[in-house]
Amino acid sequence: MSGPSITGCGSPGSASSGASGSKDCGAANGLVQIEIRERAPLVAVAGNPNTGKTTLFNRLTGHRAKVGNYPGVTVERLEGRLQLPGVARTARIVDVPGTYSLAARGVEEQIALWSICGLGAYERPDVVVLVLDGTQLERNVYLALQVLELDLPVVLAINMVDELGRDERVLDTERLRQDLGVPVVAVSALRGAGLDELRAAVAGVLEDPASGRPGARWRPGDDVRGTVESVARNVPEQWSNGDPDRAAALALWALLSVDEDDELEGLPPELRRSALDERAAFEAVSGDFEPRVIGGRYAWIDAHADGWVRGPRDSRRSMTDRVDALLLHPVLGFTLFLALMTVVFQSLFAWADPAIGAIEGVFAHLGGWLEGVLPAGFLRDLLVEGIVAGVGGVLVFLPQILLLFLFVALMEGTGYMARVAFLMDRVMRAVGLHGRAFVPMLSGYACAIPAVMATRTMERRRDRMLTMMVVPLMTCSARLPVYGLLIAAIYPIGDENGFQQGLLMAAMYVFSTLMALACAAVLGRTLFKGVPVPPIIEMPPYRLPGPLGVLRVMWERSLVFVREAGTVILACTVGMWLLLSFPKGAEPSPELRAALEQVEADAASADGVDGAALDAERARLEALANSEALVGSYAGRLGRAIEPTIEPLGFDWKIGVGLLGAFAAREVFVSTMAVVYGLDEEAAETETLRERVRAQRRPDGTPLYTPLVCLSLMVFFALACQCMSTLAVVKRETRSYRWPVFMFSYMTALAWIASFVVFQGGQLIGLE
């Protein structure tokens, strides 16, 4: 993450001098000169989405870029180092989020202009590398025209030239260079061709910035010039550096971006006002403003584009057409889509299991080993039960994250993700979700953690947030052990009950799905209302993604998860451990102690005692001691404290302790209940716990786990946000505490209300 630049012309309060001796930055004094020499040059890489920009960026940085964040928004920022021939200092290179235009309506879209132009706290780049898709130059050059209007040093990298070559089409780089007036390099990011030439061109423009700043290619016509000039007077000096061309370009940007209800930030009020007023004044007389500008730029492009690429019409499209005829076919397309989704789901649900088991095994082993070699005490317990268990609890998510992002990277890289939106829009739109939300929602059946992370495939913030808020309602695999226990409590294991058990489990899946969709519909019409209209989806041609790029996505996501969400999860694990194991030192009750002493005495006398029976008795008593310790712990006290709030749901305080323990992860409920009921934790897997559960009685002697209570508890588990890891990952993805707090609150409230309705309603109609 870069701080404000020392020399950035655009930074407020730094009107002194500019980078690389640009003509507009005024005379540099000696001090600043030294600073310039010490500052590594900054190169920004910008371009349309789907141009291979990220692939090129990774090529240039040798896949060693670091993921950071743009300040104040949830957009990630890649920064790496770039070696340039003949340049002493290693340059820094940043990736500008892909965009079709610099015009913006909200904070996230603003990043493109702000980072290319060095406005606000952003550092002005010394060179802007624009990556253009050579097979779609007309639309790509539109962005290039805007950047050239801003009078910034530019190098054009024309990507996908290998695809052009395959179609016997030839890029005329010389013609492009003449028309656009900047250095043009043909590259293939996928094959790594043209990279040296690109580096040389960037070095050349660093050396001689004027060679990449030919000035605007297209200028506003006489019809709108007066309007632009009026607005330009309100462009701050720090933005334009006194360059009238840049002021005009920024005025034009404001005229196309500012709206009564836009969400732009950091715009001077007088600029906003004048853009609105001048545009209104223009339109009162002459009709819409936008076509004059956008149409003007495209007219320039249409007048020149014929010379840029020569050869037959794009045959690449016909390949894509043939594939689309299959993949978007009303019957075949859906069948193939469902087959692919089955594979994705199966991989998360089942194929990840061995790896998850292995990770759990390694950490259990490590914990056991540490327990053996370290002296007993607080530190050992903290290390084993807090930290080792916590790190294991973080890493255990990696297999599913890696697998899901393997599929996501493949679907994005090939262009299939756009088709998912195309196929699923009708279905998802019914509840206000984006078509692409299908993949995260489906993944939510396995685990909410990777599913929440996969919401980033959606461009609009509103779609991402809405999906993220409802994904944890899907029945994840961590709920299954809980349902298993409770269903077994309702229907004792036995062949004759197999059908009812299966039916109840299926009913829970249906229930969670319907609730997730209902919540999406409600939240989409309330909290996420006002953000409008359906998306415009680009359907890129099918391409083969590079294996390195796919691996890079998997690696990046895992790293970000471990580093950012992992630390929160680890801290929560330690916190949960403290809650569940302290205060320590509470002595066992007198009766228990007496029983324990008796066992030890029997063991000491040795003669005529059944050793196995003694061991069993000892284990039983130790489990009882553990149960007493848990009951006396903070969590135990908290469980008692919340009893009045969960009593209307049919739960007693022991279940309350289980609910608190389940916050670490839902399946922990099962082992917590085992400890609460004085069983060994291992008993959680066996019939013993089920029998124990069925045997629980209320103080009045009636059974505690009636079918109605079990149902109420299952409904609670279906809806409550019993998962700190989900909250940690939502915090990471939204970069705020607000959203995890909201998620926890609404889900818990929903769970309470639903369980209340089930339990109280059930009692009313005479169920038990």
Place this chain on the structure above:
Amino acid sequence: MESSSEIPSPTASTPAPVTAAGSVAAPVAVSNASSAGAPATVPVSELVSGASGRLVGIGGARAFRRRLMELGLVPGTLVRVVRRAPMGGIVELEVRRCRISLRLVEARDLTVEPA
């Protein structure tokens, strides 16, 4: 990760703003289709798969119109309907070698002169 292919289209839910002077941000000015005996114009959503038309105007909120224009859908551009989504509701268009998909509801705001 490779950027996704979606164009955020933050069209305001509110109707296009009415300016002080009372001009409503209505469909893009019709530039060349107003001569006498001009061919009938239809919404692009009415075209069958494979049919083309020359874009005459775009309606809808300002931000939405701007986004479409920036993708090359300026008046006078040739637009071809590639296909409709299997379950309906979406139409795929080809514009300047690029393919974009729109919901039919919005596609009704794109007026073309069938070619």
